[in-house]
Amino acid sequence: MPTSLNSAWIPESKLTLSGLEASTFNHCPISTALTVLSPAEKVIYLILYHAIFVFFAWTYWKSIFTLPQQPNQKFHLSYTDKERYKNEERPEVQKQMLVDMAKKLPVYTRTGNGAVRFCDRCHLIKPDRCHHCSVCAMCVLKMDHHCPWVNNCIGFSNYKFFLQFLAYSVLYCLYIATTVFSYFIKYWRGELPSVRSKFHVLFLLFVACMFFVSLVILFGYHCWLVSRNKTTLEAFCTPVFTSGPEKNGFNLGFIKNIQQVFGDNKKFWLIPIGSSPGDGHSFPMRSMNESQNPLLANEEPWEDNEDESQDYPEGLSSLAVESET
Numbered sequence: 001m002p003t004s005l006n007s008a009w010i011p012e013s014k015l016t017l018s019g020l021e022a023s024t025f026n027h028c029p030i031s032t033a034l035t036v037l038s039p040a041e042k043v044i045y046l047i048l049y050h051a052i053f054v055f056f057a058w059t060y061w062k063s064i065f066t067l068p069q070q071p072n073q074k075f076h077l078s079y080t081d082k083e084r085y086k087n088e089e090r091p092e093v094q095k096q097m098l099v100d101m102a103k104k105l106p107v108y109t110r111t112g113n114g115a116v117r118f119c120d121r122c123h124l125i126k127p128d129r130c131h132h133c134s135v136c137a138m139c140v141l142k143m144d145h146h147c148p149w150v151n152n153c154i155g156f157s158n159y160k161f162f163l164q165f166l167a168y169s170v171l172y173c174l175y176i177a178t179t180v181f182s183y184f185i186k187y188w189r190g191e192l193p194s195v196r197s198k199f200h201v202l203f204l205l206f207v208a209c210m211f212f213v214s215l216v217i218l219f220g221y222h223c224w225l226v227s228r229n230k231t232t233l234e235a236f237c238t239p240v241f242t243s244g245p246e247k248n249g250f251n252l253g254f255i256k257n258i259q260q261v262f263g264d265n266k267k268f269w270l271i272p273i274g275s276s277p278g279d280g281h282s283f284p285m286r287s288m289n290e291s292q293n294p295l296l297a298n299e300e301p302w303e304d305n306e307d308e309s310q311d312y313p314e315g316l317s318s319l320a321v322e323s324e325t
Contacts, residue, residue, distance in 0.1 A: 045179055055272075056172045059165035062272045064150045066158035068133070068140040069280050075105060076124040085123075101125060106282040109249075110240045127281045129156075129250075131233060141280035144231040156280035160261055161272050163226065166219040173212035180204045229257035243287070251286050260284075 077085060081097065088094050102116045102125055109128045111117055117126040122139045126132075131143040133153045142156035154162045183201050225235060229250045238247045251257065260283070262268070263275030 048175065049179075052168065052172050052175055055270075056165070056168040059161050059168055059272045060150070062161040063147075063154070063158055063165045064152055066152075066161060068136060068138070068143075068153040068155050069157040070138055071122075071124055071127050071130060071141060071281065072279075075127055075281070076122070077101070082123050098125065108241050108285065110242060112240055114240065128283055129231065129234070129239075130281075142231060142283075143233060145233065156276065157274070160274070160276055163219075163222055163261065164270070164272050166215060166222060170212060170215045170219050173208045173215060176204055177208040177212060180208065226261055227254055227257055229260055241285075241287070246286070249286055250283055252284060256284075 081101070085094055085097055088097070098116050098118055105125055105127075107117070107125060107128055109117060109126075117130075118124070119126055119132050119139050121132060121137075124139060126139060127141060129142040130139050132139045133143060133146050135146045136153050140153045140155040142159070144154040144159055144162075146153050147162070150162075150165075152158065180201055184205050187198050187201050225232065228248070229252060234247075234250075238245045239249050240246075241249055250260075252260070259277065261276055263277055265275060268275040
């Protein structure tokens, strides 16, 4: 069972939940009544606060409990092939077995030395952008990273929810900081009527500003990744395709890159509902997108010729395959 489903996530998220509970208590109606004097201001503050809080908690929940998606069965070695692979002692024969299986799958990325990406733990040929998580002990489609704050792998199935969680966290902290700041000034001047509210004001302003700075940096970094259609792993390690390394291999342009995460329907962009296109096993690539350029529409398409498809250099026909964990 993945660790995201068991009780291990509770201590991992204890700090976040503790801060959440403290902020909720300090912004509860009782605390607001002690600090805010205007009835209209109280109503506006509480409505806006709970609206942001609902989306904050909703996206946090979705980030935690949305299971990472694994490759489907066609990428796994069959029982027969697995036994043949294990029992085969000749490395060159093992490599050829995997090459033959990879030809039947929509995989275009390779390892650093041009080998087919194979996971010897899960016994599968990795789809593009898929990586093995040692914490979850499984291969995750379009893996971005393993997040200790939600104790879950962030990948194709929940990356949208993770981005929304960061966005609403930034908005949550900003809202608290801006609404508390005027009362911090009153505290500094000794104008607050309640002694109890002084501690609340200091605590909220300090915690909100501290988390806001760290979260806005993290959120900004992931916004940059989305604009380039990259994952965190791809930002640190350039993906290698059959044609060689290409750091912008999945970059389709700013708008299309955003749609790859949030989908085509803009009304779902702010709501934590799954809307990412595709199944996570294959993705549009820059090279394919350029081949469909309207400027090339007048070019005559290539004809498939089985005889010509075999006329590859010998070096390419013996593509090396090595295990990657």
